[in-house]
Amino acid sequence: MNVSYRWLSEYIDLSGIEPQKLTEMMTRGGIEIDSVPSRNAGVSNVVVGYVKTREKHPDADKLSVVTVDAGTGEDLQIVCGAPNIAAGQKVPVAKVGAKLPGIEIKKAKLRGVESQGMICSARELGINDKLLPKEQQEGILVLPSETEIGRDILDVLALSDHILELDLTPNRSDCLSMLGVAYEVSALTGRSLRLPDPGQDLYAAADKTSDHISVRITATENCSLYTARYIKGVKVGPSPLWMQNRLIAAGVRPINNIVDITNYVMLEYGQPLHAFDAKKIAEGRIDVRLAKPGEALVTLDDQERKLEPHMLVIADGEKALGLAGVMGGANSEVTEDTTDIVLESAKFDGGTIRRTSRQLGLRSEASARFEKEVDPSRVREALDRAAGLMAKYAEGLVTEGIAEAETASFEPAVVRLSLDRVNGMLGTSLSSLEAETILTRLQFAAVSAGNDVWDVTVPTRRGDMTRDVDLIEEVARLHGYDEIPTTLIEGASTAGSLTKPQAIRRELRTLLTNAGLQEAISYSVTSAQRTGLFPALSGEDVKPIALAMPMSEERSVLRTTILPSLMEAAAYNLTRKNNDIALFEIASVYHSDEEALTRLPQEKPRLALLLAGSRRAAGWNRPAETVDFYDAKGLLETAFRRLGIEARISYEAAQPEGFHPGRTAAIKLETERGAETIGYVGQLHPELQREFDLPDTFAAELSLAPVYEYADNRIEYKPLPRYPAMERDIAVVVDRGVSGGALTAAIEASAGELLESVRVFDVYTGDRVAADKKSVALALVYRHAERTLTDDEVTAAHGNVLARLEQSFAAELRK
């Protein structure tokens, strides 16, 4: 809502409250104001001039030379380039020495002809000319012929004004009107209001409205009150300049006196009105009804709208005349030939209007007001106000009486308020008198209903006041939020804490960032194609969850796996020459097995990481080291150790889609239910790498729910060993296909209790073994907790190991 300061001051005395001060007061009172532009963009010394003569410029086709009477005593000769300039016009004349936004007018010679000033277009005066008719945009601004010569253009166009651009919250639709804003300012300042008083001396015509028109509401749920007046003999023409100025100030385009008056009264009262050409209403009957199946209407913007049965229309006996509260129909539009008018003022159901306007994508000043519920008590008042203005400015004759239908009446709400509740909720210590004073300023009638308890009657213009807390907010904001004290919560103190999953996520962040990875956050929505890249991570039965109305294809489906997002991030970084990429992300993925959701999907927390390029950039003393599978795996191993689930984890070669079939492991977690695959670590499939323009890229993604479940931060201390260990290294030659994991598992299974640890410390393939073989060197440590081992014991255990390796893997001991 754009509020003209000048217009507002017609309803309330604003002396001493400059626009900036008023803005500050209203903001502190809860009405946000985006900005307060001046309507004068820097114009001075521009006056109304009368174009006495116009001649073609002798040396320029497109220029005219005019003589202008600008009230200065002698005529001015001015060269003008506007195509619409003509003798007999009243125009804005910038005299020599005048200022326009960005320029100063000096005496000049244009193609050899002296010019004593400049005739201005609306744009040159700093006016938003988009609201003006096209011919006024393309040329100079032509003023009404009755405009007084020599008058300051700032007065004529009401440019000495500021616009308060209100950014209203949905509850304050009462301020979608000048009167509503005036009530608010009155409450803030305590100053009294000067309200218009329509309905006086309205009737000049002898006949009755009921002779011309009758009104019926068929859709009783959707319209509670419909009123109409009949106005005869109107002359459609321009509205008075003062009214046009106010409309432009409010951002509304002037059209003609009839339409302008309906808009003007809408801005003044917050009640949208509509004028029909009475001659186009069949049988003089108006019916407020729901649209019929298959019904269509061409609206004022010349669009054919297909109507649905939940949409409310204004109809005559034959056809729909308009979409109630949204837009009128072209078939009953007021034109230059219109003489008789049916003027509508009604209260339509907000939800009905909202639904229609959203569905048709058709939002208007009217629908914006109806959908927030207009004030029922202003319906007739606004009708009378507009009728009066039409009598005055369109020479209309208003017939006697109002044609109306009402399906529900509105009583002002009565809300009980207690001072204890006010102070208890706010933490204030307001007195009874202070509270009553605030209610009085709001013009809410408070009747005592006991000791410091009131029954407050809320005017219908404040439909947002339904409970005592609503009144408490009014009291608080008018008392001033700054006056509310600052206190601490009373009562027993509570202990704050993270949950186990939250603590684990933080631990993972710490650990992975300390290992050199950057944490990423990427969008939860992606394309359908992306969700299909890693079926093993997405889950076999999972159906992608699609947004009903996505903003783009790339962001249309909830992601079922995180890796594609990290791959996109990696590709993005590569294009920006960030070649070494180490990213991780902790986020949820969304899984459902339903084609169409009937219940919420599962949100599964995941950890994903991705490595590409060098683990470390080349330094002066070392070459760059390219990342490999074991970097990714090593990060996970560290994480699992840290979270106390290392012993439950194993890795198994796997070939999930999207990964390199020879370089990928399933991550298995030992649970009561058996070993569960909780994720995968591996190289991306080379084809996928190519598709994303990635170098060799290693990645992992795993479910965190089982990690949360089994993570164990209890530390079990074991006494330090008191007896020495015996170390035996062996190297065995086996087939290349035999995994290190299988060898260590076999050793652990066969060595007996004396074996403390076994680890692979070298793997060799090359000339010194057969082509299909490899040599694996392992370090075994034997120890007994209570005594020093003998050579014989170890040799026996070691013998079992060698025998098992030979038996299970045809391993040959390498000499």
Added chain:
Amino acid sequence: MKERLEALRAEALEQLKGVADAGRLNDLRVHYLGKKGQLTEILRGMGALSAEERPIIGQAANDVRADIEIVIAEKQEAFDRAATAGRLAAETIDVTLPGKAPSVGAVHPLNKVAQEIEDIFIGMGYTIAEGPEVETDYFNFEALNLPKNHPARDMQDSFYITDEILLRTHTSPVQIRTMKAMNGKTPVKVICPGKVYRRDDDDATHSFMFHQIEGLVIGPNIRMSDLKGTLLQFVREMYGSQMEIRLRPSFFPFTEPSAEVDVTCVQCGGSGCRMCKHTGWIEILGCGMVHPKVLEHGGYDPNEVTGFAFGIGVERIALLKYEIDDIRHFYANDTKFLSQFAKQ
């Protein structure tokens, strides 16, 4: 013999004087004092001496040996020192070259800020609750006093999946979930961080996905003054003890009274600058007293308990804190951006 010993001493000391390297020194030691050396050679003649002369000559020979050994030892020590010094000099490295630092990453700035906020509230006795990002219309809107067709739903255009299921537009549904889980018990003191989604065209200040932290306190006597006190404490812990807050009346369907909260401009300290549009204040969050209808939906009697709630935009706090010019940086995951947040 005595003369021969004296001559040997003189010769040896003279020779040793000119020695310049450890090898030559060793040669001389062998030559004079070795098993087959000059001194031994002389002492071979001891057998021919009388019993009286033998100890005297023996003593004299020991003196000569000692004198020579001392000089040799001194020389040896000097050579050792020089050798050590030479070795150390040869081992000198350029200590100004870079070290072998393990690379270090950074927690995402949004999580960094969120964790900081969480920690402040944990210190004030809050626990952290979480809820689903895909929500029902009931939890996201209806239970929060936003019935279907309520005009306030325009404030947050939503991504629906079905008519009843959508991406949550705020973390406020966690309020209802928490209340229901508490089953009418008090006090409730939680914060709820998480992702939220609104149908916004992305630009420098808008992102269709962003992060919020919701706060909710319910108890038998929670007042708006407690809300002010809580927020003031939070703001001062977050930005410093010089900070002030200012509440402005506002509107949220799920709180009444409602307020927008401004803090002292972090850039100018309140004197006015471009960042705060010369007001000295910056809007950082919305809050209010929990609406009675919301309490009812959560299973509480609004006549028995009151509560306050607030919602913090994590992006907003991070943009202000780090003076980042474009919200889209948070989601591009450019490592040149992310790596700037590696400090503790």
